[in-house]
Amino acid sequence: MGINAPLLLVLDLVGTFAFALNGALTAVRAERLDIFGVITLGMFTGLGGGAIRDVLLDALPPATFIDWRYLALAATGGLIAFVLTRRLDRIAMAITVLDAVGLSVFAVLGAYKALEMGFGVLQAVIVGTVTAVGGGTIRDVMIQRVPTVLTSELYAIPALIGALCAAVAYEAGYQGTLAALAAAAVCFAIRMVGVRFDLHAPQPPGQHDD
Amino acid sequence: MGINAPLLLVLDLVGTFAFALNGALTAVRAERLDIFGVITLGMFTGLGGGAIRDVLLDALPPATFIDWRYLALAATGGLIAFVLTRRLDRIAMAITVLDAVGLSVFAVLGAYKALEMGFGVLQAVIVGTVTAVGGGTIRDVMIQRVPTVLTSELYAIPALIGALCAAVAYEAGYQGTLAALAAAAVCFAIRMVGVRFDLHAPQPPGQHDD
Amino acid sequence: MGINAPLLLVLDLVGTFAFALNGALTAVRAERLDIFGVITLGMFTGLGGGAIRDVLLDALPPATFIDWRYLALAATGGLIAFVLTRRLDRIAMAITVLDAVGLSVFAVLGAYKALEMGFGVLQAVIVGTVTAVGGGTIRDVMIQRVPTVLTSELYAIPALIGALCAAVAYEAGYQGTLAALAAAAVCFAIRMVGVRFDLHAPQPPGQHDD
Numbered sequence: 001m002g003i004n005a006p007l008l009l010v011l012d013l014v015g016t017f018a019f020a021l022n023g024a025l026t027a028v029r030a031e032r033l034d035i036f037g038v039i040t041l042g043m044f045t046g047l048g049g050g051a052i053r054d055v056l057l058d059a060l061p062p063a064t065f066i067d068w069r070y071l072a073l074a075a076t077g078g079l080i081a082f083v084l085t086r087r088l089d090r091i092a093m094a095i096t097v098l099d100a101v102g103l104s105v106f107a108v109l110g111a112y113k114a115l116e117m118g119f120g121v122l123q124a125v126i127v128g129t130v131t132a133v134g135g136g137t138i139r140d141v142m143i144q145r146v147p148t149v150l151t152s153e154l155y156a157i158p159a160l161i162g163a164l165c166a167a168v169a170y171e172a173g174y175q176g177t178l179a180a181l182a183a184a185a186v187c188f189a190i191r192m193v194g195v196r197f198d199l200h201a202p203q204p205p206g207q208h209d210d
Numbered sequence: 211m212g213i214n215a216p217l218l219l220v221l222d223l224v225g226t227f228a229f230a231l232n233g234a235l236t237a238v239r240a241e242r243l244d245i246f247g248v249i250t251l252g253m254f255t256g257l258g259g260g261a262i263r264d265v266l267l268d269a270l271p272p273a274t275f276i277d278w279r280y281l282a283l284a285a286t287g288g289l290i291a292f293v294l295t296r297r298l299d300r301i302a303m304a305i306t307v308l309d310a311v312g313l314s315v316f317a318v319l320g321a322y323k324a325l326e327m328g329f330g331v332l333q334a335v336i337v338g339t340v341t342a343v344g345g346g347t348i349r350d351v352m353i354q355r356v357p358t359v360l361t362s363e364l365y366a367i368p369a370l371i372g373a374l375c376a377a378v379a380y381e382a383g384y385q386g387t388l389a390a391l392a393a394a395a396v397c398f399a400i401r402m403v404g405v406r407f408d409l410h411a412p413q414p415p416g417q418h419d420d
Numbered sequence: 421m422g423i424n425a426p427l428l429l430v431l432d433l434v435g436t437f438a439f440a441l442n443g444a445l446t447a448v449r450a451e452r453l454d455i456f457g458v459i460t461l462g463m464f465t466g467l468g469g470g471a472i473r474d475v476l477l478d479a480l481p482p483a484t485f486i487d488w489r490y491l492a493l494a495a496t497g498g499l500i501a502f503v504l505t506r507r508l509d510r511i512a513m514a515i516t517v518l519d520a521v522g523l524s525v526f527a528v529l530g531a532y533k534a535l536e537m538g539f540g541v542l543q544a545v546i547v548g549t550v551t552a553v554g555g556g557t558i559r560d561v562m563i564q565r566v567p568t569v570l571t572s573e574l575y576a577i578p579a580l581i582g583a584l585c586a587a588v589a590y591e592a593g594y595q596g597t598l599a600a601l602a603a604a605a606v607c608f609a610i611r612m613v614g615v616r617f618d619l620h621a622p623q624p625p626g627q628h629d630d
């Protein structure tokens with residue numbers, strides 16, 4: 001199962017492209033980068049989570065590094081962000097939705113990969129979450145920003161819940177494409193509700209009045 | 211040997227917990243993080259050094275990633291830091307002492323792991339030092355701080371000396387728990403003397419008057 | 421082939437030393453570091469690119485980590501930068517030239533290593549570029565700078581072109597030392613022209629007037 005189902009593969013590629021596009025856009029707004037920098041940060045955002053996943057799972061070389069489709073889509077996303085920066089503002093919501101698709105698919109497929117390799121539920125949840133948020137974290141560190149995933153928005157939490165749903169379903173015997181899509185839908189729904197209502201994870205006590 | 215001795219395992223777990231607690235405390239004071247960010251940075255601080263060690267030694271997946279006790283203790287340390295930030299100030303010295311225990315045990319056990327896998331003394335000293343200071347370095351990079359280990363305090367030097375003592379003793383045939391504890395005690399003593407007298411490593415010439 | 425040719429090995433070692441020296445000099449000018457920090461950042465600059473290369477290629481443990489000559493030369497470069505910071509300003513151009521040698525050799529040998537392990541041209545070009553610019557990128561992240569390779573100067577582009585030349589020549593059957601040196605010479609020439617005329621890669625449209 002996992003990435004063998006054509007629908008999941010397509011979603012994984014869509015997610016890679018959306019992450020790269022959105023990641024490069026974020027980078028180009030925050031810092032004065034050249035074309036190499038924008039494409040590189042797009043590729044890091046789209047491929048970085050999967051690379052960390054494959055280090056943790058001892059599944060090197062990274063799957064997204066040896067498959068030219070992932071490399072090409074990530075580079076294309078970065079290039080489009082470089083060329084069309086200003087025009088893309090008009091479709092910001094569409095990009096946010098695609099980014100949420102990427103978050104959901106990465107979280108679920110990351111967890112599945114861990115489970116298929118024989119790791120436990122705890123490891124699968126960690127790996128799914130890392131796959132989903134790792135790329136954006138690397139990008140933020142590169143452009144000198146505290147990773148937004150650590151400070152604000154409901155971004156990592158939906159990924160974690162999606163990975164958890166996928167892992168529990170997998171262990172209960174639901175290992176097909178439908179179960180994966182259902183777990184991804186849970187992540188997607190929570191993320192979009194968070195975007196709509198601007199929800200945040202709790203802050204440490206005593207800091208609310210900063 | 212190595213981590214098989216129960217006493218060393220307990221000390222390694224204590225060190226993981228102390229690193230996570232101390233690391234999350236440092237992070238929460240420096241940056242406005244949400245609960246996910248605090249726990250994540252606690253886990254990075256507690257587990258990151260061992261992960262880099264296992265990349266360098268080709269011992270993936272990381273040992274601390276597949277053992278749930280390390281994951282649980284690191285997450286618990288981060289959670290406690292999140293909840294009790296202000297109260298923990300009262301036991302700052304106790305946390306510093308526990309952190310020095312972690313530094314010492316990580317340096318020695320990191321060096322031992324390299325030696326047991328057949329690496330040389332030079333590699334063992336590097337790996338021991340990286341195990342001890344790698345987690346805090348990752349945390350500092352995440353919260354946009356130049357890693358303190360590169361700029362101030364006697365923190366990496368005791369780890370390096372502890373790893374060196376462990377490696378030399380190991381090569382001389384002293385490979386038991388007692389030798390490991392003695393090497394860790396050297397590291398611990400130098401670290402605590404550094405804390406007590408606020409010692410620093412030398413700065414580049416001509417910069418003292420900055 | 422690859423690193424087996426004595427001339428290429430010498431150039432690789434020279435490049436490691438030059439990267440470490442130049443990297444540590446950059447670090448010591450940007451931040452107040454202690455001796456451990458300066459040597460560490462020199463070693464990261466000299467050895468980091470090769471380490472990322474070996475993660476991507478699943479060739480762990482990193483080749484530069486198990487060969488003491490690389491470790492010793494990188495540490496020596498950092499130590500010299502620590503001791504002689506101010507005097508080295510007089511030979512800034514010589515250091516820039518040596519750094520360009522390192523860039524060229526790292527790019528070509530990185531690409532060759534990928535090809536010899538059976539990876540494709542696309543992967544070889546990525547790996548060559550990463551080998552050449554990865555170390556400086558890690559250093560910049562550590563000292564809280566947006567990696568210069570993402571923002572300015574013709575630095576990554578010559579590495580990419582050199583790796584591409586090497587990969588194309590390799591696939592066309594030119595796999596000897598001469599072909600490697602020719603590809604490295606292309607990278608070196610572009611880099612030095614860029615230094616001489618202060619050339620930069622294109623910036624995103626609409627940002628030129630910032």
